[in-house]
Amino acid sequence: MFSEKHKTAGVTYPQGFKAAGVRAGIKKNGNLDVALIYTEKVAVVAGVFTQNQVAAAPVHVSKVVVGTGLAHAVVANAGCANACTGEQGLHDAERMAEIAAQELNCRADDVIVASTGVIGVNLPMDKMEAGIKTAARELSKDGSVNAGNAIITTDTYSKACATEIEIDGKEVRLGAIAKGSGMIMPNMATMLCFITTDVDIDQKLLQEALSEITEVSFNMLTVDGDTSTNDMVVIMANGAAGNVKITEKNADYVKFYAALKEMCIELAKRIAADGEGATKFITINVSGAQNFADAKKIGMALLVKTSLFGEDSNWGRVICAIGYSGVKINPDKITIKYGGIPVYANGVGVKFNAEDMKKILSAKDIIIDIELEIGAANATIWTCDTSFLYVKINADYTT
Amino acid sequence: MFSEKHKTAGVTYPQGFKAAGVRAGIKKNGNLDVALIYTEKVAVVAGVFTQNQVAAAPVHVSKVVVGTGLAHAVVANAGCANACTGEQGLHDAERMAEIAAQELNCRADDVIVASTGVIGVNLPMDKMEAGIKTAARELSKDGSVNAGNAIITTDTYSKACATEIEIDGKEVRLGAIAKGSGMIMPNMATMLCFITTDVDIDQKLLQEALSEITEVSFNMLTVDGDTSTNDMVVIMANGAAGNVKITEKNADYVKFYAALKEMCIELAKRIAADGEGATKFITINVSGAQNFADAKKIGMALLVKTSLFGEDSNWGRVICAIGYSGVKINPDKITIKYGGIPVYANGVGVKFNAEDMKKILSAKDIIIDIELEIGAANATIWTCDTSFLYVKINADYTT
Numbered sequence: 001m002f003s004e005k006h007k008t009a010g011v012t013y014p015q016g017f018k019a020a021g022v023r024a025g026i027k028k029n030g031n032l033d034v035a036l037i038y039t040e041k042v043a044v045v046a047g048v049f050t051q052n053q054v055a056a057a058p059v060h061v062s063k064v065v066v067g068t069g070l071a072h073a074v075v076a077n078a079g080c081a082n083a084c085t086g087e088q089g090l091h092d093a094e095r096m097a098e099i100a101a102q103e104l105n106c107r108a109d110d111v112i113v114a115s116t117g118v119i120g121v122n123l124p125m126d127k128m129e130a131g132i133k134t135a136a137r138e139l140s141k142d143g144s145v146n147a148g149n150a151i152i153t154t155d156t157y158s159k160a161c162a163t164e165i166e167i168d169g170k171e172v173r174l175g176a177i178a179k180g181s182g183m184i185m186p187n188m189a190t191m192l193c194f195i196t197t198d199v200d201i202d203q204k205l206l207q208e209a210l211s212e213i214t215e216v217s218f219n220m221l222t223v224d225g226d227t228s229t230n231d232m233v234v235i236m237a238n239g240a241a242g243n244v245k246i247t248e249k250n251a252d253y254v255k256f257y258a259a260l261k262e263m264c265i266e267l268a269k270r271i272a273a274d275g276e277g278a279t280k281f282i283t284i285n286v287s288g289a290q291n292f293a294d295a296k297k298i299g300m301a302l303l304v305k306t307s308l309f310g311e312d313s314n315w316g317r318v319i320c321a322i323g324y325s326g327v328k329i330n331p332d333k334i335t336i337k338y339g340g341i342p343v344y345a346n347g348v349g350v351k352f353n354a355e356d357m358k359k360i361l362s363a364k365d366i367i368i369d370i371e372l373e374i375g376a377a378n379a380t381i382w383t384c385d386t387s388f389l390y391v392k393i394n395a396d397y398t399t
Numbered sequence: 400m401f402s403e404k405h406k407t408a409g410v411t412y413p414q415g416f417k418a419a420g421v422r423a424g425i426k427k428n429g430n431l432d433v434a435l436i437y438t439e440k441v442a443v444v445a446g447v448f449t450q451n452q453v454a455a456a457p458v459h460v461s462k463v464v465v466g467t468g469l470a471h472a473v474v475a476n477a478g479c480a481n482a483c484t485g486e487q488g489l490h491d492a493e494r495m496a497e498i499a500a501q502e503l504n505c506r507a508d509d510v511i512v513a514s515t516g517v518i519g520v521n522l523p524m525d526k527m528e529a530g531i532k533t534a535a536r537e538l539s540k541d542g543s544v545n546a547g548n549a550i551i552t553t554d555t556y557s558k559a560c561a562t563e564i565e566i567d568g569k570e571v572r573l574g575a576i577a578k579g580s581g582m583i584m585p586n587m588a589t590m591l592c593f594i595t596t597d598v599d600i601d602q603k604l605l606q607e608a609l610s611e612i613t614e615v616s617f618n619m620l621t622v623d624g625d626t627s628t629n630d631m632v633v634i635m636a637n638g639a640a641g642n643v644k645i646t647e648k649n650a651d652y653v654k655f656y657a658a659l660k661e662m663c664i665e666l667a668k669r670i671a672a673d674g675e676g677a678t679k680f681i682t683i684n685v686s687g688a689q690n691f692a693d694a695k696k697i698g699m700a701l702l703v704k705t706s707l708f709g710e711d712s713n714w715g716r717v718i719c720a721i722g723y724s725g726v727k728i729n730p731d732k733i734t735i736k737y738g739g740i741p742v743y744a745n746g747v748g749v750k751f752n753a754e755d756m757k758k759i760l761s762a763k764d765i766i767i768d769i770e771l772e773i774g775a776a777n778a779t780i781w782t783c784d785t786s787f788l789y790v791k792i793n794a795d796y797t798t
Contacts, residue, residue, distance in 0.1 A: 054722030054730045084718055084730075086747040119715025120748035229719050316518025319483055320628050323453030331453045331483075348485040349519035 002266055006162040006175075010144030013162035013175035014198035016040045016240035020138040021146030024131025026117070026124060027079035034131035035150035035177075037074040037194055038104055038139050043236035045071035045112065046207035048214045050231035056083030057093040058113040062232060065097075065112050069203040071236050072106035074194050075099075075132060076114035076151050078179075081190065083119045083229040092123045099129050103136035112234050116153055116179065116190035119229060148177035151192055155181045159270045165259045167243040167252045172199045174259055180221070180271030190230040191218060193267060199256055200239035201246040209257050210235050217264035220296070220381045221272055235260075269382050278384030283367045290375035294327045298370060299381035301325035315343040322370065329372060337369040401665055405561040405574075409543030412561035412574035413597035415439045415639035419537040420545030423530025425478035425516070425523060433530035434549035434576075436473040436593055437503055437538050442635035444470035444511070445606035447613045449630035455482030456492040457512040461631060464496075464511050468602040470635050471505035473593050474498075474531060475513035475550050477578075480589065482518045482628040491522045498528050502535035511633050515552055515578065515589035518628060547576035550591050554580045558669045564658045566642040566651045571598045573658055579620070579670030589629040590617060592666060598655055599638035600645040608656050609634050616663035619695070619780045620671055634659075668781050677783030682766045689774035693726045697769060698780035700724035714742040721769065732772040738765060 012019050019037045027033040047066035049059050065071055075096050082089050097111035104111075115123070138146075148158035162175035178193035195210075214233055239245070246252045273281035284302055289295035301321040315336050322329060332347040339360030342350045360366065411418050418436045426432040446465035448458050464470055474495050481488050496510035503510075514522070537545075547557035561574035577592035594609075613632055638644070645651050672680035683701055688694035700720040714735050721728060735743040738759030740751050759765065 052719065052722040053728055054718050081715070084715060084743065084747055086745070088747075119713070119719065120743070227723065229715075229722065314518070316480070316483060316628075319453050320451065320518065323451040323628065324626060329452055344483065344519070346485070348483055348487075 002161040002163065007160045008145055009162045009175060010148055010160035010177050011037050011175045011194055011196040012141045012144045014173040014196045014238070014240065016198055016238050017175070017196045018139040018141060019143035019147040020135040020140065021143065021148065021150030022131050022134045022138060024077070024134070025127045026077055026131070032146055032150035033077055033079045034128065034135050035074070035076045035147035036100065036132065036135035036139060037147060037196065039072060039196070039236055039238040041238045041240060042070050042072050042106070042110060043238035044069055044201065044203035044206055045234065045236050046203065046210040047112070047232060047234040048211055050227040050229060052227050052229050054084065054229050056081055056115060056230040057085055057089035058082055058096070058115045059230060059232060060090060061093040061097060062112045062114065062234065065109060066234070068109060070110055071112050072110035073100055073104055074112040074114065074234065074236070076192065076194070077123070077128065077131070078151050078153050079117040080115060080121050080123050081117045081119045081230050082115040082123050085120065085122050088122055092125055095125060096128060096132065099132045100136065103133055114151070114192055114230070114232055116151065116192055116230050144175065144177060151177065152179045153181060153190070154276050155179050156274055159267050159274070161263055161266055163259050163263055165255050167199065167241070167255060170241050170243045172241040172243055172256065173197065174263055176263055176267060178267045178271060181274060181276050190228045191221070191271065192231070193218065193233040195233070195235040195260070195263070197235065197237045198240035199237050199246065200241065200243050201237050201256065205246060205249070205253060206235060206237055209260060213257070213261045213264050217261065217268040220379070221268055221383070272382035272384055275384035279364070280385040281365050282383045282385065283365070284370065284381040284383065285367065285378065286370045286372065286381070287378040288372040288374055289327070289377045289379070291377045292379055295377050295379035296381070297327050298322055298325045298372070299379055302368070302381070315349065318368070318370070319344055330374065333373040335371040339363070339367055340369070401560040401562065406559045407544055408561045408574060409547055409559035409576050410436050410574045410593060410595040411540045411543045413572040413595045413637070413639065415597055415637050416574070416595045417538040417540060418542035418546040419534040419539065420542065420547065420549030421530050421533045421537060423476070423526045423533070425476055425526055425530070427478065431545055431549035432476055432478045433527065433534050434473070434475045434546040435499065435531065435534035435538060436546060436595065438471060438595070438635055438637040440637045440639060441469050441471050441505070441509060442637035443468055443600065443602040443605055444633065444635050445602065445609040446511070446631060446633040447610055449626040449628060451626050451628050453483065453628050455480055455514060455629040456484055456488035457481055457495070457514045458629060458631060459489060460492040460496060461511045461513065461633070464508060465633070467508060469509055470511050471509035472499055472503055473511040473513065473633065473635070475591065475593070476522070476527065476530070477550050477552050478516040479514060479520050479522050480516045480518045480629050481514040481522050484519065484521050487521055491524055494524060495527060495531065498531045499535065502532055513550070513591055513629070513631055515550065515591055515629050543574065543576060550576065551578045552580060552589070553675050554578050555673055558666050558673070560662055560665055562658055562662055564654050566598070566640070566654060569640050569642045571640040571642055571655065572596065573662055575662055575666060577666045577670060580673060580675050589627045590620070590670065591630070592617065592632040594632070594634040594659070594662070596634065596636045597639035598636050598645065599640065599642050600636050600655065604645060604648070604652060605634060605636055608659060612656070612660045612663050616660065616667040619778070620667055620782070671781035671783055674783035678763070679784040680764050681782045681784065682764070683769065683780040683782065684766065684777065685769045685771065685780070686777040687771040687773055688726070688776045688778070690776045691778055694776050694778035695780065696726050697721055697724045697771070698778055701767070701780075714748065717767070717769070718743055728771060729773065734770040736768040738762070739768070
């Protein structure tokens with residue numbers, strides 16, 4: 001579904017959106033670091049933000065923008081998180097919006113602001129100002145790839161995708177760029193995702209859809225509440241597709257919802273697969289739980305695992321993590337499978353063919369199934385292995 | 400306070416206790432792996448056990464022993480955890496007690512059983528039987544060092560200490576051996592601690608003291624509830640010191656309590672310093688919290704850090720972890736200090752001398768102070784850095 005063309009188009013795939021990514025000198029390595037996304041026509045906007053009590057300045061500013069229900073642009077940078085920067089940080093985040101608004105001839109309170117990078121350092125506002133001005137000049141329908149590259153930090157590649165659906169005979173498009181990285185210790189992993197769409201939709205419905213979908217996509221990557229100071233997912237819908245405006249949960253809403261959900265899950269999976277130091281992509285399916293929260297809690301308890309890096313079939317760690325997840329379980333009813341092969345059932349280990357297991361654990365994609373046999377709810381979590389490289393990335397982060 | 404002599408004496412320092420540690424061939428590397436601790440006179444016993452819902456067979460067996468209030472011996476092995484081993488595992492744990500009882504001429508339900516090692520593998524009972532028999536023959540006043548070495552797994556050294564106090568003009572002695580390792584992912588870290596004392600004390604008071612002291616010593620190492628399938632702390636008091644029996648919380652109780660607490664904290668600190676792959680010992684002092692639970696929660700949130708391994712002063716991760724710890728905080732009131740030097744205050748970073756900070760972070764012992772300024776409660780947590788070696792140990796565990 002997500003072709004190369006779609007990935008390249010990204011946030012500029014929907015009608016009426018342009019983007020740019022430029023070098024402003026904020027990243028030490030000299031890579032692209034300031035991104036701009038612009039909608040010609042003002043868009044309704046929805047957003048989901050970090051629940052960390054220590055939220056960064058741009059989060060405070062962007063929450064106000066989402067509160068107005070309208071947005072005209074996103075300005076974002078990597079290399080400096082503008083978090084724990086006090087009054088100066090708030091002022092700088094507001095200035096980012098003002099500079100962008102001036103260049104784009106729109107209102108500053110219609111500009112979403114985002115930052116990612118090192119915490120506790122003030123933004124170099126001279127570089128930022130020059131960067132935003134250059135980005136505004138370079139805005140184009142081909143700018144999504146650069147914008148995507150300008151928001152990444154320790155990601156090994158930029159995540160982008162796009163898709164289209166038909167509503168009322170009109171083609172409705174969606175596009176997105178995202179960055180993640182740092183699965184196991186998500187406090188280091190600012191997750192940013194900017195979504196664009198030309199659908200015409202009521203703002204409240206858009207917010208409801210985004211909040212619900214975030215729960216089963218991006219929030220299945222990170223331990224509950226363990227969000228970074230800077231996380232945000234923002235969607236702008238500018239109505240350029242010309243569909244009959246979606247104002248209730250009708251068939252059009254369902255279609256749009258499904259497309260948005262598929263795109264967010266795709267991005268979440270790609271963020272997991274590209275976790276810091278990842279060598280394996282791991283899908284954890286938890287089923288038979290009493291409710292979604294319990295199923296998720298158990299899956300999340302498994303995130304603190306290193307066993308898969310060593311391609312090690314020590315399911316003891318999995319059952320141990322389930323035992324302390326805080327969810328009421330019956331160890332004797334649980335079945336654990338690696339790549340479809342049962343390794344634990346009826347309270348004890350299950351003998352398996354070592355060669356078959358080696359094949360499963362040496363693959364890049366690994367699926368772990370956990371059947372609790374307590375209820376009917378389930379949850380799927382995506383993660384990656386922790387490796388030596390992961391430790392190294394974190395240890396060296398500011399040095 | 401804890402001299403070499405005390406460490407060497409360990410569990411045999413109190414009167415009337417003997418110990419042994421032998422090679423039974425359960426550890427793959429051929430090291431000592433079966434330990435026996437014996438009290439000539441039956442002792443009152445108290446214990447604290449894992450809260451993991453997937454508790455190992457020996458935990459089930461030993462809980463019953465502690466329930467009777469009396470114990471005559473401890474039999475323990477490393478190399479195989481006898482966890483997730485079903486009916487067979489329970490039977491094997493009971494057999495361990497029976498074999499020891501037969502050799503020691505005591506009741507099987509007075510024998511504490513403990514195991515640590517790989518999960519999901521049955522005990523090699525032939526080797527175990529031979530090992531227990533040899534250990535019973537080798538019991539001696541010099542056996543504590545061998546017993547200590549027989550219970551370690553990935554620990555780099557065995558932890559032991561001993562101390563004495565005077566009660567009613569009688570010398571009362573305490574001794575202990577402990578094993579830990581695996582600080583950050585405590586599900587891999589079976590924590591075992593066996594304490595002996597010749598004090599004469601009421602069993603209920605002994606249990607109360609042990610439970611309370613565990614809360615502020617061993618439980619300050621591990622994330623709440625994230626205990627391994629096999630964790631236990633057991634104390635046997637055989638009354639051989641001949642003091643007037645402690646039956647209420649009088650001055651004698653306070654003296655004994657203080658000595659036991661000091662010993663448990665010393666062992667907890669040493670376990671932290673020897674965490675898997677540890678290169679640094681880290682003390683986290685949290686003060687100004689509304690209550691102990693909040694202070695502990697914040698300290699524990701910091702356990703998932705890798706920053707100190709890189710000797711990196713990125714306090715952003717610390718404030719970020721505090722922000723998602725789940726404790727209500729005011730980021731603007733918090734002060735964070737590394738080695739006494741403020742790095743964060745009033746919502747922003749504090750400039751510090753880079754050379755001074757380098758000295759502090761390159762030391763083996765590092766103290767982090769977190770002042771919340773919300774209430775009057777505090778907590779101290781001990782931990783270690785995570786290093787490359789840590790990841791390696793876990794990845795290779797069963798291979």
